[in-house]
Amino acid sequence: MALSTPSTLSLRQSTAISTQEFAELRQYIYDLSGIDIPERRKYLLENRLGPRLAELGLRSYGEYTMLLRRGPNKDEELKFFFSKITTNETSFFRDLKQLDVFEKFVLKEVLEERGNSDDKTLHIWSAGCSSGEEPYTLGIMLHEALRMSILGWKIRITANDLSPDMIAKAREGLYGEHSLRTTSQDITNRYFTKEPSGYRIHPKVKKLVSLGLINLNDKLAVKRVPRSHIIFCRNVIIYFDDAMKQKVIAGFYDNLLPGGYLVLGHSETIHKHSRAFKPLIKPGGIVYRKEA
Numbered sequence: 001m002a003l004s005t006p007s008t009l010s011l012r013q014s015t016a017i018s019t020q021e022f023a024e025l026r027q028y029i030y031d032l033s034g035i036d037i038p039e040r041r042k043y044l045l046e047n048r049l050g051p052r053l054a055e056l057g058l059r060s061y062g063e064y065t066m067l068l069r070r071g072p073n074k075d076e077e078l079k080f081f082f083s084k085i086t087t088n089e090t091s092f093f094r095d096l097k098q099l100d101v102f103e104k105f106v107l108k109e110v111l112e113e114r115g116n117s118d119d120k121t122l123h124i125w126s127a128g129c130s131s132g133e134e135p136y137t138l139g140i141m142l143h144e145a146l147r148m149s150i151l152g153w154k155i156r157i158t159a160n161d162l163s164p165d166m167i168a169k170a171r172e173g174l175y176g177e178h179s180l181r182t183t184s185q186d187i188t189n190r191y192f193t194k195e196p197s198g199y200r201i202h203p204k205v206k207k208l209v210s211l212g213l214i215n216l217n218d219k220l221a222v223k224r225v226p227r228s229h230i231i232f233c234r235n236v237i238i239y240f241d242d243a244m245k246q247k248v249i250a251g252f253y254d255n256l257l258p259g260g261y262l263v264l265g266h267s268e269t270i271h272k273h274s275r276a277f278k279p280l281i282k283p284g285g286i287v288y289r290k291e292a
Contacts, residue, residue, distance in 0.1 A: 132170025
């Protein structure tokens with residue numbers, strides 16, 4: 001075993017976060033985004049941010065928190081920071097059973113109802129869209145359901161995320177095979193173009209999606225999102241504490257039009273945080289409806 005040089009030893013010491021530093025950084029993350037990192041997972045901050053401290057030549061996490069709060073390049077650093085503290089495990093057509101429930105019991109009803117209206121408008125909000133797989137999946141499902149008649153619709157899928165890196169990737173619209181691991185070959189052939197570096201989403205799907213940054217802890221930003229017929233927010237609120245969950249769900253309720261639907265991750269529930277929604281329980285998933 002090689003002996004550690006002083007510089008290596010210093011680097012190792014700098015990546016260990018003290019109890020006080022963790023408490024300060026944890027509170028900063030919560031105040032900023034509503035994400036609650038429990039003490040048992042402080043190793044995640046060490047693993048994800050430790051190399052950044054070394055890269056910036058910082059001696060402690062306290063210095064890094066100070067940089068985020070008042071550093072001359074704090075806005076740029078926050079972009080990197082958000083990409084590291086958020087989890088972005090996703091894929092096209094993720095959780096097929098839940099999407100099947102959505103397609104049969106929500107999308108079909110909403111399209112029939114909206115199709116009988118004069119303007120045929122439909123607004124879906126993908127809150128916490130990561131690198132774009134979810135909103136583009138919804139766009140593909142709409143094309144599959146409406147076929148050529150989609151030309152007569154006014155459809156907007158608003159897709160937001162906290163991470164600038166994820167929004168940039170979604171705007172690029174280029175994905176590897178891992179992102180398509182739960183997508184049928186038929187859908188891949190019809191809605192993606194194979195390129196040397198991956199699979200590019202078809203422009204007819206991409207044009208349905210409006211991408212942008214959002215912090216769900218920012219009430220004003222949430223209020224600026226156009227009123228929705230359907231909200232998708234899957235595998236996001238699991239990172240919030242009860243107070244933040246209640247705040248976010250209340251924001252979703254206010255955003256939804258009467259009769260609108262809220263779709264959460266299959267392991268997420270709102271029964272402790274809101275009685276305003278009516279659950280629609282089906283084999284494979286639960287969706288929540290804002291009663292008219």
